[in-house]
Amino acid sequence: MRETSDSVGRSPSNVTAISGSGMASGNATAERVLRHLSVEDLSTPAYLINHKFQVEWANDYALKDLFGRENGLPPAIEDSSLFNLLLSSPIARKADGLPELLKFHLTIAKRRASKAFLFLSNPNLDSREAELLGQLYDRVQAVPTHQMTSDAEVNLAARDEPQKWHKLYATFFREGIFFTVAPEEREQESFLTWLSRRDIVIRDLLRVRRPYVTSLAVLVADLQSSMRICAELPPEQYFELINSIWTTMQPYLRKYYATYGKHAGDGMLYYFLPQPDSNYIMNAIQCSFEMRAAMRKVNREWQSRKNWGTTLHLNFGLEQGEEWFGTFEGPTFIEFTALGDTINRASRLSDFSRDGSIWITKSMLSRLSDKERSHIRYGIRQTLANGSEAHIPEMYSRISNMIDPEDPRNHKLLDISTLAATELFDIGVDDDEA
Template sequence: MKDERDREISSKEVLERTGISRATLNNYIKMGILPRPSVRIPEAGATGTKRIGYFPRWVLDRIDEVRRLKNDGLSIEGIVDILGSAEKNRGEQYAAEERLTDYSLSEKNVKTPSVRRNDVERHGKNTARIDLDSIGAPSYFINYKYEIEWINEAAERGIFSRRVSAIRDEEERNIFRLILDWEFRSNLTNWDELLDVHVALLKEHHLIDDAEELYDGMSRDELELLKTSCRKAGYSGGESTIRRVPVRLDGRTGTDDYSLYVSFFREGILFIYEHREELLDGIMEYLHNRGAVIQELLSKKMPTLIPFAVLVADLQESCRICAELPPEEYFEMIHEMRDILENVFKKYYGIHGKHAGDGMVYYFLKQRDSNYIVNALSCALEVKERMREFSRRWKDRKRWLNELYLNIGINEGEEYFGVLRASSSIEFTALGETINYAARISYLARFGSILVTKNLVNKLKNEDRRMFVMGLRKSHPEGEVFVENIFSRVIDLTGPDDPLKAKFMDVATVPVIELAGQREEGPAALR
């Protein structure tokens, strides 16, 4: 019995080690992601409760798996499907066809061909040669504002009959706006069937709540068409991350039959039209390599005007530390620091951006299923805590007095966000002043402090604002005091003889505040 209990972990430990809230833990139990705990009298030494729940230790790995699947773009319902099946069939491997769900429109009575094993085997060939450029089939990628972020020439010619990539305003690239355009409808006789496919797939993944919210400025007729399509949308009984939909396009020059592959990612949705006479060898294996696919898509996406928070972090006195350490140790320290913090940024959905030197830049994009500002602030606080632990380890190792501080500046804005492509990698960046302000403010921060612009704080909802402790440190005859909920201009935080004063002139009048902590009674930070 003792050996069995040694392999268990209390609910309190689960919460502490994973960072999830008790409400989330209870939801995972209700949905079958986690087993029901064994409730009993606490082990010797535990205090504060008469009875406590105990789980098998593998639930820690299960919660990490849930987080990974969320990052890969799965909805919670899709995760339940995967992990619930995995729990019932432990040790079994899913075949590719079990993860591919066919789809048919409920009112069209279209018979969807089943996926046979030889189909999967056929699709498994020549995987290494497949990428978006070599596919050649009409393809496009939309974000969760329904805007096309990438499209190839085949889709522009064969589906939309226009240069969608030349449209500068991303709102004008809205997929529903494009389908309901009079020119599109005049070129495609059965445009309404293609509309129904898009509406049904998105609605099934709970990505459409109200037809009126699909895009701004729609006419009354367009609204009625979208409402009708929403009412017709059926439900196929699952939320697989990959769909195969039979699609027929009746154009001016004739009829073409396709298998439309639809792959859902956290960043958006990829559509690939496989013509019945031009089969795509290896397409299924390619789509299941989700990390490589989304990396390629992100490298090709068109610049998008989007709200985001940006976090810039710089290692304090990095030049002095570099001079003190042998080169191999300095690089080891920097690599170790980045490896530790990378997991923190991933946890809060941060996207790594371009930054020169020893610092880091991460973007937190506004998305439907996450609070990007709360994520940025919560991430900064966890980074600060991890740096304290990291600094202690290096002090013990080197027997030195150096403290390793990562000074952080955070700002929010709406700018064009895109990628800079290198030969072997991609770098995300944003145009405009938002990142420049964050970078300047990070230089002003000292001893691991986190400075946040008033602009960002003003975007927080009241209940989110109450989650965090913010203020400024003020001099007092009896010592320094922390005064909550006050801001200061950057220029007022620099001394008259500060040699770096000129560096802050472009942000001199920007009001900032220090993020000092998070209130324990507040809601869960990760959203």
């Protein structure tokens, strides 16, 4: 499986870093556990949240012993807010360490979510619970960005019961944050060795987490004239070119929280999911502009290297929708996918796009605020009677009005013929960011 995980934080001063080196790599027992342990085998509470702090997966121990939900998580992801589940849990509410439990999660949440976002995403909290959450939010320090796995200690026994100290661990991935709750007296060595193997852990988590309906934006980018370029280049150079393009684009995809989708040959597919600290639609748009600029650099390098007249372009299609989002698992890979027409429309728009242009649907662009849209220059190109080209600003057109439907090359575009779209020309910078 491709490595898709990025750390987004580290823990406060009472939290310990966990590293795979120097732990128990030489211990035969630990190595056997490492090979066979999976998230489904954990005998303590474990749960995965997304970056909106919604619980995407929880094992039976977490459901029963922490969230008090033996019948499982709510069907809708919007009803699975972590803080709502904790504060509504008959078990967590009675725990002597409830404030510390909340503070541990808030130190991680504070970097990505404002206090207002927490309240908006937990509308079912009563006034007392909201006040507690707000007070704790103000007291904690946000976790700074650093690659690390962390732990803390909390007493999860009820106030009138013998103490039950547990260690909390938070492991950070691009796809979400994985929490585990382990009894303090538990043998930790093999467990921590397994937890340090990020590739194994995230593969397990992606395999077991439930699919859910979510809003998302889709970016599809295709290399123009790829069949001709493939025919012109020696095979090893063509593979080198494609890998160079993918490598060049990775920093921008990480910057805007893109989630890797299936690569179809030389094409690229990425999903942008809702984030607490940014607009996922704007993320997709800004990412496409930065990818286009980066592609110009790749083009210059290869033109200089090959001394050829071919211009390399990535053609972009952008669309948004609400789809089922989940993963498919193969023998050696796990693939993110969204079910529905959103991906098909974005793909067809990238087929329609030419010479490195960025095309977006009217529906997607209209979801931006007036302020966000004011920074984007968009419209339709039109050929005038004298043969010159003019840009009609702030204009949309149906695809059928811009193609010859009788041309066989356009047959694959007929299924989006009634789709209203526009071309993105440029994007400005907000005065606050300048």
